[in-house]
Amino acid sequence: MTWDEVTPLLWPATRETLYMTGVATLFTAVLGLLFGVLLVITERGGLLPAPPANAVLGVVVNIGRSLPFLILMVAIIPFTRIVVGTSIGNAAAIVPLTVGAIPFYARLVEIAIREVDPGVVAAARAMGATRREIVGKVLLREARPGLVSGLTVTVIALIGYTAMAGTVGGGGLGNLAITYGYERFESKVMVATVVLLIVIVLLVQAVGDLVARRLTHK
Amino acid sequence: MIQIEKLRKVYRARGREVTAVDGVDLTVPEGEIFGVLGRSGAGKSTLLRCVNLLERPDEGRVLIDGRDLLALRGAELRRARQGIGMIHQHFGLLGSRTVAGNVAFPLEVMGVPRAERRHRVAELLELVGLTEHARAHPARISGGQKQRVGIARALAGRPKVLLSDEATSALDPETTASILELLRDLNRRLGLTVLLITHEMDVVKRICDSAAVMRDGRFTESGPVTGLLARPGSELARGLFPLPPVTPRAGSTVVEVTFVGGVTDQPFVSALARKYSLDVNILGGAVETVGGGRVGRLQLELPGDPSANAAQLAFLRDAGLAVEVKTPITDTEASAADADTSAAEGGARGPERGSGADGADGADGADGADGADGAVAAGEEETR
Numbered sequence: 020m021t022w023d024e025v026t027p028l029l030w031p032a033t034r035e036t037l038y039m040t041g042v043a044t045l046f047t048a049v050l051g052l053l054f055g056v057l058l059v060i061t062e063r064g065g066l067l068p069a070p071p072a073n074a075v076l077g078v079v080v081n082i083g084r085s086l087p088f089l090i091l092m093v094a095i096i097p098f099t100r101i102v103v104g105t106s107i108g109n110a111a112a113i114v115p116l117t118v119g120a121i122p123f124y125a126r127l128v129e130i131a132i133r134e135v136d137p138g139v140v141a142a143a144r145a146m147g148a149t150r151r152e153i154v155g156k157v158l159l160r161e162a163r164p165g166l167v168s169g170l171t172v173t174v175i176a177l178i179g180y181t182a183m184a185g186t187v188g189g190g191g192l193g194n195l196a197i198t199y200g201y202e203r204f205e206s207k208v209m210v211a212t213v214v215l216l217i218v219i220v221l222l223v224q225a226v227g228d229l230v231a232r233r234l235t236h237k
Numbered sequence: 238m239i240q241i242e243k244l245r246k247v248y249r250a251r252g253r254e255v256t257a258v259d260g261v262d263l264t265v266p267e268g269e270i271f272g273v274l275g276r277s278g279a280g281k282s283t284l285l286r287c288v289n290l291l292e293r294p295d296e297g298r299v300l301i302d303g304r305d306l307l308a309l310r311g312a313e314l315r316r317a318r319q320g321i322g323m324i325h326q327h328f329g330l331l332g333s334r335t336v337a338g339n340v341a342f343p344l345e346v347m348g349v350p351r352a353e354r355r356h357r358v359a360e361l362l363e364l365v366g367l368t369e370h371a372r373a374h375p376a377r378i379s380g381g382q383k384q385r386v387g388i389a390r391a392l393a394g395r396p397k398v399l400l401s402d403e404a405t406s407a408l409d410p411e412t413t414a415s416i417l418e419l420l421r422d423l424n425r426r427l428g429l430t431v432l433l434i435t436h437e438m439d440v441v442k443r444i445c446d447s448a449a450v451m452r453d454g455r456f457t458e459s460g461p462v463t464g465l466l467a468r469p470g471s472e473l474a475r476g477l478f479p480l481p482p483v484t485p486r487a488g489s490t491v492v493e494v495t496f497v498g499g500v501t502d503q504p505f506v507s508a509l510a511r512k513y514s515l516d517v518n519i520l521g522g523a524v525e526t527v528g529g530g531r532v533g534r535l536q537l538e539l540p541g542d543p544s545a546n547a548a549q550l551a552f553l554r555d556a557g558l559a560v561e562v563k564t565p566i567t568d569t570e571a572s573a574a575d576a577d578t579s580a581a582e583g584g585a586r587g588p589e590r591g592s593g594a595d596g597a598d599g600a601d602g603a604d605g606a607d608g609a610d611g612a613v614a615a616g617e618e619e620t621r
């Protein structure tokens with residue numbers, strides 16, 4: 020293959036990767052925040068103490084995080100079928116991507132929230148703030164830089180996962196690398212996908228760092 | 238007005254129990270400043286956090302303007318908290334908001350509309366002298382300025398009651414002075430009732446009307462500051478006016494005299510010397526302005542044993558002074574030094590010994606002198 024033949028392949032694959040990563044990131048951000056917040060506030064002495072629920076949530080998150088993504092992807096195929104009606108293709112890949120990334124991000128959210136000065140929470144309670152206000156206006160707001168850095172790490176992990184998802188029927192750069200670069204020994208395609216993945220990761224990291232820095236008032 | 242009755246709070250963690258507050262009673266009348274003084278771990282913060290129910294007490298009652306807070310739940314409790322301002326030792330400011338944003342926060346919680354909020358924030362920043370820093374973030378202002386933000390925020394909801402946990406302990410002496418000045422000023426202008434916690438004697442001296450000394454969850458002494466200072470054996474007086482340890486010589490009497498308010502204007506030392514033709518020796522002393530009045534302690538040495546000085550001691554008591562007689566020494570040098578150190582220790586340890594001396598002091602006249610003397614000696618026996 021010449022470079023002229025390679026380049027037309029790259030754009031659709033990149034778009035697919037970005038699509039899968041983007042949608043998965045959206046779901047992961049929302050649900051990861053939810054579970055991360057719950058991990059913090061349901062603990063003993065928390066804002067909404069529920070130690071049994073907290074223990075269950077902790078175990079679920081740990082299991083989710085300890086499963087290698089490839090295994091998780093295969094293991095939840097029945098669930099993926101229920102959600103999107105099929106187990107192959109880009110839409111189907113989004114399901115395991117999201118399921119795999121949620122526990123990962125939830126832990127990062129938990130860590131970021133725990134960094135918030137408990138004195139500020141006490142101050143808000145003393146003012147008569149509701150739980151909702153404390154979560155929204157104190158915990159999440161104060162933790163914003165950490166939440167953004169955590170999301171950056173998660174997105175980059177998701178890009179890695181999409182490449183893996185590509186090997187088992189998802190599209191994107193991963194699929195391209197496997198089908199052309201590996202199976203047909205087209206080293207130009209392999210090089211191009213690797214470079215593209217690196218560029219995307221670096222861009223995501225740069226944007227994440229910039230936003231996190233903007234939100235930090237040190 | 239703040240009333241606390243028989244308050245008890247026990248922390249239970251991993252099978253261990255810590256009684257942080259162990260039966261505290263206190264009343265802060267409207268418009269007064271009440272200071273709770275105590276060492277680290279005495280339970281001061283816990284006590285304060287029980288007032289707005291950041292911690293729920295195990296026993297006792299908390300009444301704010303006659304309203305029992307422990308009877309309130311949910312939204313009612315939150316509304317009651319909005320009427321109680323709180324200042325925090327480590328400021329508790331939102332790092333993600335500007336100074337103005339921090340002051341606006343309680344107003345948002347109260348549901349004050351945006352336009353009114355802006356107006357009120359400007360007013361509050363003016364009050365604490367931070368108008369220029371309205372748009373700065375907390376990380377960019379000094380500790381004293383942060384505490385001013387904390388104060389403005391605490392006052393946002395026009396509370397009648399202010400709780401302050403070590404408002405100045407993270408600040409240097411000058412900044413402390415300016416913050417205390419501000420608190421006193423606000424107390425006078427707004428008629429705020431203030432309950433404050435501190436480990437600095439100086440804070441009590443500068444701004445408190447009443448005070449209590451807290452130790453192991455209990456109040457060892459409590460009352461109006463000038464009254465506490467005039468009480469022989471008072472830890473507060475000892476902390477505020479540390480006098481040098483004395484070694485009373487045989488054939489002499491060492492007395493510590495505390496005087497409060499108007500008494501200061503009378504030349505009682507020279508009056509005593511003249512009336513009994515005595516050579517009064519002043520060993521040490523200090524005079525301070527406390528709560529707007531002058532308070533002082535003097536250490537005097539009179540010739541003759543305490544028993545020979547009964548009339549002189551009675552004279553001092555009749556002049557309205559609080560008189561505490563130090564133990565006379567009749568033995569050898571060695572035991573004298575020994576007795577002295579144990580007396581100093583007993584003094585430092587003190588509430589039991591203090592109240593003993595105090596009780597004896599309550600007796601009037603010449604007998605009182607001997608009584609006080611005896612009580613101190615007895616106290617020393619306990620110390621050994």
Ligand SMILES: Nc1ncnc2c1ncn2[C@@H]1O[C@H](COP(=O)(O)OP(=O)(O)OP(=O)(O)O)[C@@H](O)[C@H]1O
Nearest residue numbers: 248250255257276277278279280281282283284436
């Ligand atoms: N949340 C808690 N859980 C368990 N024990 C606690 C808790 N908070 C305080 N204590 C214990 O209660 C006691 C009183 O603590 P408190 O914080 O009220 O003291 P303090 O007088 O405010 O001390 P400091 O001057 O150091 O602030 C201490 O022995 C402390 O270890």
Ligand SMILES: [Mg+2]
Nearest residue numbers: 281282283402
């Ligand atoms: Mg404390």
